[in-house]
Amino acid sequence: xxxxxxxxxxxxxxxxxxxxxxxxxxxxxxxxxxxxxxxxxxxxxxxxxxxxxxxxxxxxxxxxxxxxxxxxxxxxxxxxxxxxxxxxxxxxxxxxxxxxxxxxxxxxxxxxxxxx
Numbered sequence: 001x002x003x004x005x006x007x008x009x010x011x012x013x014x015x016x017x018x019x020x021x022x023x024x025x026x027x028x029x030x031x032x033x034x035x036x037x038x039x040x041x042x043x044x045x046x047x048x049x050x051x052x053x054x055x056x057x058x059x060x061x062x063x064x065x066x067x068x069x070x071x072x073x074x075x076x077x078x079x080x081x082x083x084x085x086x087x088x089x090x091x092x093x094x095x096x097x098x099x100x101x102x103x104x105x106x107x108x109x110x111x112x113x114x115x116x
Contacts, residue, residue, distance in 0.1 A: 002026040004096040004107030011113045012086055020081040020110060022096035030054070030074040032100060036081045038092035038112075045095070049081060063089070086114045 008020040022034070033052050039045040049070040050059045058070045069082040079096060093109040 002098070002100050002105040004098075004105065006094065006096050006107045006110040009094060009110030009112045011115065013116050014087055014114055016086050016114070017082070017084045018086065018112060020083065020094055020112075022079045022081075022107060024077045024079070024096070024098070027098075027100045029077040032098050034072065034079045035097040036070060036079070037095045037097055038090075039095070039109075040092040043092075048094070051079060083112070086112075088114045090114050 003025045005023045006020060008018060010018060012018055031053055033050055035050050036048045037045050038048050046061060048061050048064055049068055051057070051070045051072050055072045055074070060068060067083065067085045070079065072079045081094065083090065091112060091114050093111050095109045096107040098105055
């Protein structure tokens with residue numbers, strides 16, 4: 001079955017950096033675009049970044065442009081989210097996602113907390 005396992009979250013000070021990883025299994029990873037979403041407390045889930053199947057195209061939500069970088073390694077079935085210049089507004093649970101055969105699949109999420 002399709003699975004995503006996120007890791008790399010934690011507590012970081014404002015201005016700091018984190019690198020999230022998402023390992024996928026159960027589907028032909030290199031054939032699908034992958035998304036990173038986040039959900040802050042009492043807010044709806046929002047799309048943060050998208051990477052195309054071959055990694056050649058990446059798009060970002062406006063508030064993270066220039067600070068976050070999405071990448072993937074299709075040999076490792078892994079997607080990354082490098083997050084720099086973090087602010088308290090980036091505090092959220094971050095999720096990996098893909099739509100496979102018209103069904104959305106999600107990981108369990110990894111908590112990112114930005115606080116001094």
